Amino acid sequence: MIGREKSIYDVQTDEQLPYQCKVEKRGNSCADEPRGDGFVTIHKKLRKNSSDSVKPNSNVEPNPGLLTPTKHPIQENGDTPEKVRELYSLVENLRCRTSIFVNSSLPVIYYGARTHKQLQQVVKEFKRTVYCGNASMTILSSRDNTCLREYDSKQWPSKNDMCRGCTKTFQADKSSSKGSNCPYFDNRKALNHKTLPPAFDLTDLIEAGERLKACPFYAARDMASGANIIMCPYNYLVDPGIRNRMQINLQDNIVIIDEGHNIEDICRDTASFDFKLDHLRNAIKEMTAAASQRFGSQHLISHIDFLLNVLKKWEQWFENQIPLIKGVVINNKEATKLFDMDAFVNTLNEYNIGMERYNGFSKKVLEFCKKLQEDPRTLVGVTQSTGTLLESLETALGYLFRDSCRNMEHFIPVFVRKVDFANDNVSWRHSQFEKSVKNEQYILRLICLNPALIFSELHSARTVILASGTLTPMDALKAELGTSFPHAISPKHAISTDRVWVGALSAARCTRAALDAAAQDALGRAVRAVCAAAPHGVLCFAPSYDVLRVLRARWQDTGLWRELEKLKDVYIEDTDAKRHDTMMQEYVESVEGRGALLLSVYRGKVAEGMDFRDRQARAVIAIGIPYSNTKNIAVMEKKKYNDKYSRNSNGQLLAGSEWYRVHAYRALNQALGRCVRHKDDWGALLLIDSRFEKSQNREHLSSWVKSLFKTNDHSFNILEDLKSFMVRMNQNDENTT
Template sequence: MSSDVSEYTIGGVKIIFPCKAYPSQLAMMNAIVRGLNNRQHCLLESPTGSGKSLALLCSALSWQQSLYEKSPLTSSCEKEDRKPETALPCRCTCHSEAERNEAATSVNHGASCSFNNYETGSSVKPGGPLTNTEYKENETLASKLSAKKKLSLRDNENDDFQVDRKRIRPLETEQQVRKRHCFAKGVQLVDAAEVYNQRKNGELVVHSEKSVKTTTFSPQTTSDPCTECSCSGKETGKDASNPKKKEKGDRPFIPKIFFGTRTHKQISQITRELKRTAYSTVPMTILSSRDHTCIHPVVSNSVSNRNEMCVELLEGKQGKSCLYYHGVHKLSEHHALQSAHGMYQAWDIEDLVSLGKRLRACAYFAARELMVGADIVFCPYNYLLDPQIRESMEINLKGQVVILDEAHNIEDCARESVSYGVTESQLRAAREELDFMVNNNIRQKDHEPLRAVCCSLTNWLRDSSSQLVERGYETSCKVWSGKEMITILHEMGITGITFPILQKHLAAVLEKEEKISVLGKEELIQIPVVSSATQIVLKGLFMVLLCLFKDNSRYADDYKVALQQTYAWVNENQLDVSDTSAFTRPKHKRSLRQKTVVHMLNFWCLNPAVAFSDLSDVRTIVLTSGTLSPMDSFSSELGVKFSIQLEANHVIRNSQVWVGTIGAGPNGRKLCATFQHTETFEFQDEVGALLLSVCQTVGQGILCFLPSYKLLDKLKDRWMHTGLWRNLELVKTVIAEPQGGAKSDFDELLKIYYDAIRCKGEKDGALLIAVCRGKVSEGLDFCDENARAVVTIGIPFPNVKDLQVGYQLKKLY
């Protein structure tokens, strides 16, 4: 961290900033602290490059630290809101010392640390990642199973597969009734001028950089006798059962900070910013998919079905299990040991995966385990909006702080998170599997109603397929409104009254163990459950049905249900039995391509407010981006009242950048990037000549964005045919963004781009031709010489002929 640290006091919160803050950063921190203190939602616009991520981290974490430092005495109304659903870790000295001793004795001493450790003077915050021994109710599936497996692993630990033993599942608590916040009337506008006036009036205190020492975030621990937990009481066991006494002894609920971004690349940038701050030692975790964190040699090399393969290994099917999953405790203990020695530092996904490979421990489940003791949780923001992902990741947002960075695409993500599509073949497969469960008398009373739902839907799909209207070549469809679909569901016996009963049946069939009485004693036995594919179908259907029936079908008009018919080519492998007998093997297989009809049932949500309705019990929602205006329409679309809004100015002067449109090329030909014009050779040649002129004029790095990969391929083919591509390569190193491909290949191309700019040779920098909304457009940092010019050709308009896009436009206009 830099030595020129600044300290600001905003709204009673001391904020340690790694440098002198810009006025826009002060305005943003002022708005965030005000929103957090008053439980208000914030809509903050700050241009790209103005340091909004640093302002977000420092203001939110310093506010959280101030709660740790405050007295535990709170008002009665705040106690009710802050009461945690699960017991929080004890903060007393005796317990923290016990945790250090336990972690020091149980950690794997042979493993070396792959993180950047720095000696700091910070004291560890009690209640870090490892609090499992004192708080069993906080333990999740991975930690319980890991503790059991740690003492009973087989001798052959080098084997990746072991016979699975009886699994211990945590008991699920019923979801509490959500409390809706009362929104304050009016909108508070915050700008840099207001911050200046506050500084002038003494409301905002700025300390000199010279007088501020480089400090790190360390919640205070004291050697005084324990007064914040029941360990100091005489009758601990009796007091634990008394809710009134327990409430008086517990410390106030400290909200977690859930920091959501659009991509994993952006998470890497945020964690790098966190390392710069004085808050780099706070307990944290990063939630991500198995695509980024799985280290199993077989599962990680799978192309498409990593989730299914992982579930099969966890279930212990065919006598196989995952050794890495059973080593989750190694990573947790490693982080606990680092915290105990004051060496904990912010980390990235790559750091966790690298450490997981060394310790032979699953990084995916370790990240979820670390969420229990984390103060800040980073994840893609669809993890916070999608109800199915929240349930699978065990994310509880009640009373927490949600920050969504780069939220200009949040409407699309919100609509997609509460939409669902299923094919007729998937429904039929689910029905057949449920039928098998019923016929074999496996939880028959629970499987039978679910089978009836699948049967009713498949029968309705078959009857409705004759009503489809042709829309294009080999495509036809029929669309129903949400209210029309509710009427159809009522005819199937699925109503607002019967649906909660169906939900209980679904929860019952997903339970893998069941209690039975044997000789007067209760024992847990394993019960077969449906496959993961059937579970995905049922959970997806029930998710959209819940949205349709929610609040007396309040959001029914926000849905469109479409039945679409298309054709697809399916490869079928058949044995070549032409030259075989009972004593010979078939020589080879024949692959036959067969054209089949595909019926897809889509539930399209057209209103992002449906997804945000689940976040009504969040303490504070902070949405930030460089482009949020107009804010009034943005707020109304999400159905959230943002009482605090900010439109910050950029930190650079207008004289330092030029923005404009070019209507004609070097040869005087008109440039109009509509679909009709981009197909002509005249446009392709003229825009190529313009790009060559820019490359000859501007040095170092240049970015060029096109509306689609299709246009990129057309321009590249044309320019290679005319020789223009060769002329571009004479001036700069030319790189085109690939469509698809492995992440390693894309990272290699970026390395070539950066190296060409840094290492000057015969060519002056590099040209990167990319696609809007592609891999390059978001989540990557092109600062300084990496992007001296940005050229955008055309606009990526949505396909207005697309059925779903058409209904979204009708909903808006």
């Protein structure tokens, strides 16, 4: 292995920090003068009808109306999530004090959120701003979400392959006057900023596409070339592969990442890869068929032969690892073999798929995938899955071998045997149950432990804003992302202290191992008491789907489930996106009727980013502390990694055990934040776990939650106080109406 260069976690001086942002007012007399301090300059505002001119570029036409808006100020609304209103208030203040123009063009604002449901809320707020109608916007999404063409799974492996096959058939032939095989694609220009409202979400875009028979996917991409604001899921901004495919250029533009507490995990996941032997063999099959046809130019045939040879060597590498993992104990349906990085690279070199061959492999992959994208007629039978596999392999090896191999130390290679058992009850046992294995997969997993490798690619942006209610501790977040954020805004919660009730109940130690029958019954009594006291909607969060299944089974056996159903309609979060949306509609309707209880998990769809305002969440029950599975290989290695590098980060990077705690409490705080969404809202938070009796286990709760604890009593007596709070607040609501 090549010698280690300076680590990203070595202590740096201010001058060495890779990215800084500083707001500074200055006149336009020095507009073109370079800065030597690495800070961003905010230039003088250009006034409407002033003599100062703005030169248009190919992407964005200058819009004088955007410079000095004359509409009414931003209006607050009780339906608006508090955090979103605060963010727009910040933007409004900046608008009043400084301008955001750079020389000859407007920066594009990229607004990323976790889900389109969250973006829907942002669009709702954008409609209320002074910019709506002056600043053009678009929203990006996948073909799976936006394709209007009927999908035939028998003809096409995926929607991506269908889209490529239907839209690229005639595009490569410039002399042809024919359109493509997709009428929606051919009519995509009908869907534009003139035929859409000034602010639209994904649902609006799809409905307009259906009405105009125009493709929402390509129309949104076309509109992005001239939009001032581009909204998208934040993996579109973080993942370099998606950025390239969607032609997203962050250079000198503005990036806003909502729900920013997820960015650390997202960056690590983006640079982590799973390569499955089954996918590799499918790719070999497709490339072999393409090679046998010997069509196209000699240049393309040589690429196919080269890449096919490399894939076959990878297949040999996999097959030779299988005997080494067959005897490894299976835990949670997986057996794992952890590689030392030097040993891993040596095995790749032995099969001629390592460092020395990477440059040639990289060049041919990029050329081959470009041809696959632009002219699939020359590669009939090669699906998008094969192209994605080759691109992912090139990217993963690039992280290891580029830049003099300096990033190797930030990755862990793991060989995985994943099994399904005929009887799930033996999934945890030793390999003596080999006869019970129904099917198995072999996976090479390359785990990234340093999110800064991905986040550093956002440094080309003019400004990066992370928005979340749970970013603390900030120094640790900065160290994880390898980025300096010199400006931090942390306002106090807007809710009045008499409108929120917070208490902790020591009914049980809510870990999977400690949840015996008595603990499950105690939790059931607590949930029943809250549902009896709280009107309308109640949310209940559990640490995992496994815990949720255990509780449901026990409560059904004891009859408590029927008691809950007598009090409220009971719903359980669904992992399927479409079923989840349907369930949420039913929940909202039930809230306004006899009331509803929604059981869900931390880090799930319900726990993060969804807006449960007013009656939709009069109470939130938080069961346990959502610590990640300590037997998960990625979690174990991340803890070891932080222990190693925290010593070199001047205390900013958290040690492994503390990182593990903070990671859990960020998820807990997000779930608690579903309850009160604006200053006139009200509700109750009940934390259930015996660990909350100790002050150190309340240390990482959000400051507003800690400040509102009503009592140190952790017995069932506190539920009477909760009931009194609910009666008082409900009477206030009735008197108000």
